[in-house]
Amino acid sequence: MFVAATIGILASMAIVLVRALLGPTVYDRVMAVNIFGTKTVLLIAVLGFLTDRPEFLDLALVYALINFIGTIAVLKFFAFGDLGLTRRVERGPE
Amino acid sequence: MIETVLDYASWASILGGLFFMVVGTIGVLRLPDVFTRLHAAGMTDTMGAGLLILGMSFQTVVGIMHGETSYWSVLIRLVFVYAFLMFTSPISTHALARAAIVSGLEPWTNDHEDDA
Amino acid sequence: MLRAVGLGAILLTFWLLLSGHYTPLLIGFGVGSTALVVFLSMRMDVIDHEGVPIHISTRLLLYIPWIMKEIVVANIAVAKVILDPRLPISPRLVTFHGSPKTDLGRVVYANSITLTPGTITIGVSGQEYLIHALSAADLDSNEQDEMDARCTQVAEG
Numbered sequence: 372m373f374v375a376a377t378i379g380i381l382a383s384m385a386i387v388l389v390r391a392l393l394g395p396t397v398y399d400r401v402m403a404v405n406i407f408g409t410k411t412v413l414l415i416a417v418l419g420f421l422t423d424r425p426e427f428l429d430l431a432l433v434y435a436l437i438n439f440i441g442t443i444a445v446l447k448f449f450a451f452g453d454l455g456l457t458r459r460v461e462r463g464p465e
Numbered sequence: 466m467i468e469t470v471l472d473y474a475s476w477a478s479i480l481g482g483l484f485f486m487v488v489g490t491i492g493v494l495r496l497p498d499v500f501t502r503l504h505a506a507g508m509t510d511t512m513g514a515g516l517l518i519l520g521m522s523f524q525t526v527v528g529i530m531h532g533e534t535s536y537w538s539v540l541i542r543l544v545f546v547y548a549f550l551m552f553t554s555p556i557s558t559h560a561l562a563r564a565a566i567v568s569g570l571e572p573w574t575n576d577h578e579d580d581a
Numbered sequence: 582m583l584r585a586v587g588l589g590a591i592l593l594t595f596w597l598l599l600s601g602h603y604t605p606l607l608i609g610f611g612v613g614s615t616a617l618v619v620f621l622s623m624r625m626d627v628i629d630h631e632g633v634p635i636h637i638s639t640r641l642l643l644y645i646p647w648i649m650k651e652i653v654v655a656n657i658a659v660a661k662v663i664l665d666p667r668l669p670i671s672p673r674l675v676t677f678h679g680s681p682k683t684d685l686g687r688v689v690y691a692n693s694i695t696l697t698p699g700t701i702t703i704g705v706s707g708q709e710y711l712i713h714a715l716s717a718a719d720l721d722s723n724e725q726d727e728m729d730a731r732c733t734q735v736a737e738g
Contacts, residue, residue, distance in 0.1 A: 405506070432549065443556075559703070563704060566704070575670070
């Protein structure tokens with residue numbers, strides 16, 4: 372039964388990748404990658420049960436946090452063009 | 466007896482979680498723009514992940530009832546994974562929607578009453 | 582100070598729950614890293630009513646079952662919309678007036694709105710919430726009023 376769950380998650384991950392490839396805006400792609408990350412967390416958890424090694428959940432835990440920080444970092448990079456700045460850069464002529 | 470019930474409940478919620486996850490994914494493909502797609506994305510994050518983790522928790526409870534004490538730590542980790550997802554999912558959704566609207570994307574609409 | 586102790590207790594509990602090895606050395610590492618994190622948080626000046634909101638924890642625990650029920654109901658509604666071949670959506674942006682006055686209350690309210698599929702908070706300014714809704718049916722005003730009242734109660738007692 373965990374095999375079925377794994378296949379289901381993998382299939383929906385593949386569908387989400389289609390959205391990431393189609394776009395059309397960069398936000399669609401970031402969103403697709405975010406969903407992909409959430410599904411990876413669940414896939415790791417299910418794989419842990421499938422192989423009877425539930426210690427995999429530690430990885431899922433860390434992945435959940437990194438996925439969130441990664442999404443925010445990418446969005447901030449697109450909004451400000453820099454990870455350290457807190458306001459939009461005004462690009463002057465010089 | 467109670468183990469059989471838990472086992473069935475576990476499979477039922479894992480199947481339910483898969484259902485909501487696939488429906489959310491179909492929504493991400495079908496819906497017209499990034500704002501509407503975020504609603505479908507929220508479905509995978511809340512209900513899909515929630516039911517899958519609930520199903521796995523039932524499995525660990527069955528394991529605990531068989532006397533495997535190591536499953537307690539698995540149960541705790543499952544609860545933490547879900548709690549993290551619940552706290553981070555609305556924030557990344559909000560950040561995405563905010564970034565999209567600040568960049569000047571117009572939400573798709575089919576409201577033609579105003580035009581008429 | 583109470584908040585610093587509370588943060589330390591929460592972090593240490595988290596460590597002990599995840600570790601699973603209860604030898605003096607490893608518990609010592611846990612206490613050490615907890616102390617370091619609490620010290621750093623004090624230096625960063627983030628231990629306040631916002632960073633460590635332990636005063637709402639019991640009310641928050643009571644709020645969770647209700648929001649879960651709301652999430653399930655909203656999920657089923659959105660799933661029906663997505664699976665409908667005609668795709669009956671009418672997305673719109675609306676502005677809402679919410680009653681929570683404190684920052685914490687507004688955060689709880691805005692996140693609750695986003696968590697229930699069908700509605701997303703795009704912006705908050707003062708007590709005005711800019712919300713994107715998937716269809717007009719998601720903007721049931723009774724439900725929003727109840728969520729508003731409950732969030733205010735959670736954050737402001």
